[in-house]
Amino acid sequence: MTDLTLLGWDARRAGQLPDGCVPARVARVDRGRLTVLTDEGEQRAVPGSGLYDCEPTGPAVGDWVALRGELAVAVLPRTSAFVRTGAGRTSAAQVVAANLDVVLVVDALTADPRLRRVERYLAVAWSSGATPVVVLTKADLCDDVPAGVEAVREDALGVDVLPVSSLTGEGVDAVRSLLGPGRTAAMVGPSGVGKSSLLNALAGAPVAGTREIREDGRGRHTTTARELHLLPGGGLLVDTPGMRELALHDDSDGVATTFADVAELAADCRFRDCGHRGEPGCAVAAAIDDGRLDPARFAGWRKLQAEAHRQLLRVDARARAEERARVRTLHRALRDQPYRAR
Secondary structure: OHHHHHHHOOHHHHOOOOOOOEEEEEEEEEEOOOEEEEEOEEEEEOOOOHHHHHHOOOOOOOEEEEEEEEEEEEEOOOOOOEEHHHHHHOOOOOEEEEEEOEEEEEEEEOOOOOHHHHHHHHHHHHHHEEEEEEEEEEEEHHHOHHHHHHHHHOOOOOOOOEEEOOOOOOOHHHHHHHOOOOOEEEEEEEOOHHHHHHHHHHOOOOOOOOOOOOOOOOOOOOOOOOOOOOOOOOEEEEOOOOOOEEEEOOOOOHHHHHHHHHHHHHHOOOOOOOOOOOOOHHHHHHHHOOOOOHHHHHHHHHHHHHHHHHHHHHHHHHHHHHHHHHHHHHHHHHHHHOOOOO
């Protein structure tokens, strides 16, 4: 028997459970079939037709579902979700993991910090409703761990940055402390940064396959599907495959939080609609000129802002109408300029 509170069950969710059903936590989704965790252990479940009425994207790893026999008939409301736009030419949402307390943004210390990539993951993590933490793995292979950590910490505002070595155990307890009984975290990051090795270190036993590190210090892709693991002590951890693409899906709230320093500077510009392209009184340009703002960080902010805006236009009809009206107004103003060349 499994204590459901160790899986994250609480009184609020109990009030959402349909009559005649039992709760289950989705541990894995395989071609429409679900592996779920219940108070009687792990079992298989079949999605019912009404499941997609509750959640159009379907059940995701970490979701709570209502079971009636072997049939999953409802997805209970989510408290948080790490969501990206599906890979390829689509605007559809893809829920990577649901009902998270923490998102572990994982990267390795075996190369120079990939700050723009970390920023992208943090933007999605902040939008999820969970708390992001950056975990820098393979500390045993880094010549200057404090310098690597500090480079990321300066960029990851308001986020804890933890160096870890799954080989020596350094920092593993700091990550474990984030995962008390019933708390759920998801590890996200590219292939080969050591997510599966970290899972094994936290579990105290091999529960995920790993492969040898390449000669250039980079890891190899091992995880092939998202899966929820119950750890000793009651914490839960979602291991995810490396993502070739991480496209924003939500609005720019996560971007604004990740780049709070840039947003604060932009608010001090002389003109409210400052484009930060050389306008007089631009506080962003002044900060770049005097070294307070890294031009690469500013470029990263602008890129993610534009991406979030494009995605909003793809999924929000009202936003598209407002954008068309803005463009028409701009064209009309240009046309009506008295000294416009004809």
